[in-house]
Amino acid sequence: DQQVKQNSPSLSVQEGRISILNCDYTNSMFDYFLWYKKYPAEGPTFLISISSIKDKNEDGRFTVFLNKSAKHLSLHIVPSQPGDSAVYFCAASGFGNEKLTFGTGTRLTIIP
Amino acid sequence: KAGVTQTPRYLIKTRGQQVTLSCSPISGHRSVSWYQQTPGQGLQFLFEYFSETQRNKGNFPGRFSGRQFSNSRSEMNVSTLELGDSALYLCASSHQGASNEKLFFGSGTQLSVL
Numbered sequence: 526d527q528q529v530k531q532n533s534p535s536l537s538v539q540e541g542r543i544s545i546l547n548c549d550y551t552n553s554m555f556d557y558f559l560w561y562k563k564y565p566a567e568g569p570t571f572l573i574s575i576s577s578i579k580d581k582n583e584d585g586r587f588t589v590f591l592n593k594s595a596k597h598l599s600l601h602i603v604p605s606q607p608g609d610s611a612v613y614f615c616a617a618s619g620f621g622n623e624k625l626t627f628g629t630g631t632r633l634t635i636i637p
Numbered sequence: 638k639a640g641v642t643q644t645p646r647y648l649i650k651t652r653g654q655q656v657t658l659s660c661s662p663i664s665g666h667r668s669v670s671w672y673q674q675t676p677g678q679g680l681q682f683l684f685e686y687f688s689e690t691q692r693n694k695g696n697f698p699g700r701f702s703g704r705q706f707s708n709s710r711s712e713m714n715v716s717t718l719e720l721g722d723s724a725l726y727l728c729a730s731s732h733q734g735a736s737n738e739k740l741f742f743g744s745g746t747q748l749s750v751l
Contacts, residue, residue, distance in 0.1 A: 531679075557737045568641070568727055568742030569680070576737065614679060618737070624670065624693045625740060629679035 528552045529617050531628035539636050544602040546631050548615035551596065555617040559625070560589060560600050563612045572613075573600070602633075610635045639664065641743035643728050649749045655716040658746045660728030662709050666741070668692075668734025669711040671703060674725040674745070683726075686711055687734050715748075723750045 530549045538544045546560075556577040561569035575582040575589045575598070582589050588601045602609055612632050616625040642661040650656050662669050670693075671683040682695035686705035703713040709730075715722055725747050729740035 529679075534677075559739060561742075566744065568729075568744050570742070571739040574737075574739065616680075624682045624685060624695070626682070627672070627680035629677060 527629070528555075529615060529626050529628040531613075531615060531631050533631050534629070535632040535634070537634045537636055538605050540607060541604045544600075544605045544609065544633055544635070546600040546602075546613050546615075546633065548598045548600075548628055549596060550598075550617050552617070552619065552626075553596070554619040555626075557618050558589070558591060558598050559616045560587075561614045561616060561627075563614065563630070569614060605633075605635045607635050607637055609633060641728055641730050641741050643726075643743035643746050645746060646744065647747050647749075649751065650718050651751050652718055652720060654718050655714065656718060656748065658713045658715075658726055658728075658748075660711045660713070660730075660743060662711070662728075662730030663741055666730035666732055667709055668731045668738075669705055669709065670729045670731075670734070670740065671711070671713050672727045672729065673697075674727060675723075680727065683713070685734055692734065718750045720750050723748060 559574040560572040563569040591598045612630045614630045616627045644659045668687045670685040672680040685693040689705045700716045705711045725745045727745045729742045731738040
């Protein structure tokens with residue numbers, strides 16, 4: 526069973542516009558959420574995280590929103606830049622569940 | 638500080654063979670996790686080692702095994718390879734492996750089984 530779901534395999538956005546990547550989860554025990562970015566031939570790199578006590582976390586152009594009642598989180602990138610073209614994975618973990626559970630990824634393409 | 642190093646970068650094997658992949662974590666990191674990435678499946682958790690002990694295990698068959706050495710370096714072994722084992726195998730390290738720690742990934746080993 527896929528406990529973390531990214532229902533959009535791909536997304537194309539014009540440079541300068543907002544990119545919104547979505548992630549849903551089913552396990553109510555998850556209380557820590559992360560986004561990773563992956564370029565081809567490289568390992569994923571940490572982007573931003575949020576704990577369940579917050580509903581928003583910002584880091585420069587990147588903002589993550591968490592809606593616990595809907596079991597939904599989203600990553601906003603504003604403004605989108607060509608270097609943002611990559612695969613984005615959301616991941617979740619919970620107390621006592623020390624492993625990260627990853628989604629299937631969304632390939633973001635920024636169109637110049 | 639050097640990052641997570643995985644060797645080899647690429648491997649080609651045939652069905653039935655066995656393979657060993659290696660991972661050197663960031664200096665000072667004691668937790669090493671292994672993930673399998675396949676198209677459409679995302680990153681699937683294999684196992685996690687901490688202080689030479691397997692602490693967590695994912696839902697993979699017993700053909701997949703691993704170990705960790707006293708210097709925190711880790712190896713992963715897959716025996717009796719199947720075509721479906723073709724994937725990118727990623728190793729990640731963290732200080733303690735706590736649920737709220739971010740993982741640092743290596744570039745992976747791309748395994749092709751023919």
